[in-house]
Amino acid sequence: MIPIRLTFQPGIPLFEQVVYAARKAVVSGQMRPGDLFPSVRVLSRELKINPNTAHKVVTHLINEGLLEVRPGIGAFVAAPRAGSRAERRQLLGTELEQLVVSARQLGLELEDLTEGLAEHWRKLGL
Numbered sequence: 001m002i003p004i005r006l007t008f009q010p011g012i013p014l015f016e017q018v019v020y021a022a023r024k025a026v027v028s029g030q031m032r033p034g035d036l037f038p039s040v041r042v043l044s045r046e047l048k049i050n051p052n053t054a055h056k057v058v059t060h061l062i063n064e065g066l067l068e069v070r071p072g073i074g075a076f077v078a079a080p081r082a083g084s085r086a087e088r089r090q091l092l093g094t095e096l097e098q099l100v101v102s103a104r105q106l107g108l109e110l111e112d113l114t115e116g117l118a119e120h121w122r123k124l125g126l
Helices: 014-027 040-047 051-064 085-090 093-105 110-123
Strands: 067-070 074-077
Touching: 014 051, 040 051, 051 067, 051 074, 093 110
Parallel strands: none
Antiparallel strands: 067 074
16 A cells, blocks of 8 residues: 555646645655655556556656655655755745636635645644
């Protein structure tokens, strides 16, 4: 059993959903630095996704720095990157922009957005 939980959402590419679920597993502490990440084969079988999609997910997470490869052993959850607070915040630039655009389209105010963000932050136990 893998610690990644996936709820299929129509209209969102499956690749993005799996990447998000993997990030969430790491951020919530379900997977910790040094933990072995599921292989492409296991990821594909357990999540019932195409092996090519599973491979694309693992490759993306490696390129993103969330996973590190140990040749002959597998992919492991990487230790959090060092860097200034501004550099780390910049990594979320695109996601934050998308969130703000979506909130504005829904007619939400900044206060609504920050309350929603805080609620999700608490849900993850952070």
